[in-house]
Amino acid sequence: MKQADIKQLSTSDLRERIKEEGSTLSKLKLNHSVSPIENPLKITFSRKTVARLKTELRNREIAEEKK
Numbered sequence: 001m002k003q004a005d006i007k008q009l010s011t012s013d014l015r016e017r018i019k020e021e022g023s024t025l026s027k028l029k030l031n032h033s034v035s036p037i038e039n040p041l042k043i044t045f046s047r048k049t050v051a052r053l054k055t056e057l058r059n060r061e062i063a064e065e066k067k
Helices: 005-010 011-034 041-066
Strands: none
Touching: 005 041, 011 041
């Protein structure tokens, strides 16, 4: 997910996407530990997406506190 797409999401959508991507990441890690998945870079992409979502959510929280 691109940063421009993330900025267009509402705060509630951000929280929902964090939960979805977090569960996807957990499943990928579990599947990879049991048997190697075809493309292990999916784990990296998923982890970075979660980080981008959390960063945007935190930036919005900070912006609200300053108001």
